[in-house]
Amino acid sequence: MRRLLLPLLLALPALPAFGCELELENAWVRPAPPTAKVVAGFGRIVNPGTVEVELAALASPTFGRVELHEMKTVDGVMQMRQIERLKLGPGESIELAPGGNHFMLYDPVAPLAEGDAVELSMTLACDTEIKAVLPVAKGPIGGSTGKHGGDDPHRHQP
Numbered sequence: 001m002r003r004l005l006l007p008l009l010l011a012l013p014a015l016p017a018f019g020c021e022l023e024l025e026n027a028w029v030r031p032a033p034p035t036a037k038v039v040a041g042f043g044r045i046v047n048p049g050t051v052e053v054e055l056a057a058l059a060s061p062t063f064g065r066v067e068l069h070e071m072k073t074v075d076g077v078m079q080m081r082q083i084e085r086l087k088l089g090p091g092e093s094i095e096l097a098p099g100g101n102h103f104m105l106y107d108p109v110a111p112l113a114e115g116d117a118v119e120l121s122m123t124l125a126c127d128t129e130i131k132a133v134l135p136v137a138k139g140p141i142g143g144s145t146g147k148h149g150g151d152d153p154h155r156h157q158p
């Protein structure tokens with residue numbers, strides 16, 4: 001085993017920031033009543049690169065604060081908790097969907113209506129900033145969202 005160890009260590013140089021990026025796919029923000037102090041956003045965060053990427057911060061010019069949340073069952077009760085620093089290895093992704101992980105957007109500066117767009121920036125630990133625009137819609141746009149197929153075709157819940 002010792003003979004194998006050395007070549008392995010040599011094959012792991014300090015990884016440069018090259019290829020450090022995240023993509024946000026099929027993202028959308030759920031419409032909310034004008035009085036809502038918080039709205040939720042969904043989509044899929046993908047690491048298309050060749051290095052591990054760490055999401056350090058989220059922000060939006062039209063919200064006071066943005067967090068990434070996960071749903072956890074604690075003592076039989078569903079609770080949401082902040083994912084402080086999401087890490088995705090090369091090729092990994094995380095799904096944000098109703099009933100599960102989500103963006104939590106606090107304190108909108110103006111009411112959101114369907115058809116609006118929300119700017120979101122993701123700051124990575126490698127000092128890269130990724131900007132995305134999320135449509136305000138009742139479901140992911142560009143997916144197979146049929147108007148007659150009910151409100152939410154994406155039911156991942158058992």
Ligand SMILES: [Cu+2]
Pocket residue numbers: 069080102103104
């Ligand atoms: Cu939340």
